[in-house]
């Protein structure tokens with residue numbers, strides 16, 4: 179039997195790359211909503227809804243959830259609650275917002291109705307009060323610039339604030355025991371940044387990444403799935419920092435020749451990153467942001 183199957187196997191292995199090449203880039207079929215336990219842990223989960231991700235942690239005394247990720251998805255908050263309920267019937271004690279952007283935090287009403295306390299950086303609450311989005315729950319509790327640590331059961335979740343980076347309200351969430359980070363939007367994993375550059379502070383973001391690199395952690399859960407749904411490493415953070423620095427240097431030169439906006443935006447390229455996912459879509463956003471910085475000082 180083995181001898182009979184071996185040539186078939188060989189033929190399939192040979193045929194597979196050719197077929198994949200001919201059909202690329204066929205999207206992988208996968209459910210729109212998915213919950214995955216982080217390997218090597220018994221308490222940390224990634225909830226994915228479409229192209230968005232959120233971390234939740236199950237403790238002896240309840241659940242710490244994070245971004246509801248339900249912008250434009252009327253049932254998204256309930257879907258999140260249902261996914262958590264498949265794992266545990268313990269109460270959802272907290273919902274922690276990564277930052278104030280609606281595409282990550284809209285849709286938390288079902289979690290609020292279930293009794294969760296909503297937590298965010300103080301700037302997030304100020305922004306959300308000004309914007310008054312009808313689909314976004316206002317935080318009940320704010321975290322100051324010094325950060326704080328949430329303790330529930332035997333779990334600690336460190337919330338730290340590092341000033342401006344992507345938005346002015348980003349909290350880094352760190353599980354010291356599990357050596358896991360949840361950081362949204364500032365550090366894309368294995369892909370070129372894009373629309374996130376609309377609310378982005380380039381010089382401060384570089385400092386932010388260096389601070390993240392200096393923290394004690396091993397794996398990073400991003401707010402958008404990385405290629406292959408993998409988690410990020412410190413090398414990914416360093417790669418993203420290198421990309422930003424390359425973008426900054428390239429645009430600085432064009433800007434100082436007086437070429438911002440149009441000529442510089444047309445000329446701007448990052449050849450080393452052409453093969454990265456998101457390159458074509460992200461390049462104009464990166465160019466615009468760095469033209470703003472080096473061409474206008476903004």
Ligand SMILES: [Zn+2]
Pocket residue numbers: 277279282344345362363374
């Ligand atoms: Zn954002």
